[in-house]
Amino acid sequence: MDIPRIFNIMESAHRIHNPFTPDKFNTLGAALRLEKGTRVLDLGSGSGEMLCTWARDYGIIGTGIDMSELFTEQAKLRAKELGVAEQVKFIHGDAAGYVSDEKVDVAACVGATWIAGGVIGTIQLLSQSLQDGGIILIGEPYWRQLPPTEDIAKGCLAHSITDFLILPELIASFGQNGYDVVEMVLADQDGWDRYEAAKWLTMRRWLDAYPEDELAKDVRAKLTSEPERYTTYTREYVGWGVFALMRQ
Numbered sequence: 001m002d003i004p005r006i007f008n009i010m011e012s013a014h015r016i017h018n019p020f021t022p023d024k025f026n027t028l029g030a031a032l033r034l035e036k037g038t039r040v041l042d043l044g045s046g047s048g049e050m051l052c053t054w055a056r057d058y059g060i061i062g063t064g065i066d067m068s069e070l071f072t073e074q075a076k077l078r079a080k081e082l083g084v085a086e087q088v089k090f091i092h093g094d095a096a097g098y099v100s101d102e103k104v105d106v107a108a109c110v111g112a113t114w115i116a117g118g119v120i121g122t123i124q125l126l127s128q129s130l131q132d133g134g135i136i137l138i139g140e141p142y143w144r145q146l147p148p149t150e151d152i153a154k155g156c157l158a159h160s161i162t163d164f165l166i167l168p169e170l171i172a173s174f175g176q177n178g179y180d181v182v183e184m185v186l187a188d189q190d191g192w193d194r195y196e197a198a199k200w201l202t203m204r205r206w207l208d209a210y211p212e213d214e215l216a217k218d219v220r221a222k223l224t225s226e227p228e229r230y231t232t233y234t235r236e237y238v239g240w241g242v243f244a245l246m247r248q
């Protein structure tokens with residue numbers, strides 16, 4: 001079981017697989033007023049940077065589930081490196097339908113809401129693991145500016161304009177589903193650059209190392225087109241943030 005190999009290649013050097021930077025995760029942890037011993041569940045935990053740094057900085061204990069074997073391995077190494085391997089556990093597996101045995105204080109899905117068919121489905125899934133009065137974290141894209149055409153939405157790698165909402169609509173949608181938005185931390189364009197531009201050097205080095213690989217053509221095509229596509233579309237049109245929710 002794994003995610004498509006192309007993502008493991010492009011993001012092999014990423015610690016954070018979304019437009020957040022380390023300072024944003026730190027800000028979010030402080031904003032949530034995390035205390036020592038806070039139990040955190042993270043579905044789609046990637047390379048574990050959120051849980052590992054929160055374990056180090058705020059003393060949380062956590063579990064992360066991710067379908068990428070590579071990212072999960074990297075998460076375990078990171079936990080050892082930061083001296084928090086006793087506090088955080090990383091499971092390689094499908095997070096779709098995952099409900100924890102023990103209820104948690106914070107249940108998160110930061111940039112992987114497709115695992116439960118979108119934001120609403122993911123909130124429902126996370127709520128099954130959540131202690132009464134706990135906090136749900138959703139990391140999700142939104143439109144910084146509404147794309148004027150469907151072609152521009154596709155340039156942002158959305159299927160259609162309706163894939164995302166503008167920020168006030170996304171915020172309103174949480175309320176309409178019975179949740180208070182109690183905090184939020186938004187990514188910025190520098191963070192987007194860290195996420196997207198970091199893929200280019202990784203791809204270039206990978207191509208130099210594995211020119212005969214069966215994916216070399218695809219990776220070459222992406223390296224050629226991505227910098228211009230990203231700066232034309234995603235960087236201008238797509239925002240991203242983590243929203244903290246509590247049931248009303």
Ligand code: SAH
Nearest residue numbers: 016017044045046066067068094095111112
């Ligand atoms: N939250 C992490 C990773 C976000 S990227 C971070 O902030 O860095 C999305 C992640 O979802 C990837 O790590 C990918 O491997 C994982 N993923 C995709 N489908 C999944 C599934 N069905 N179950 C668990 N993880 C999944």
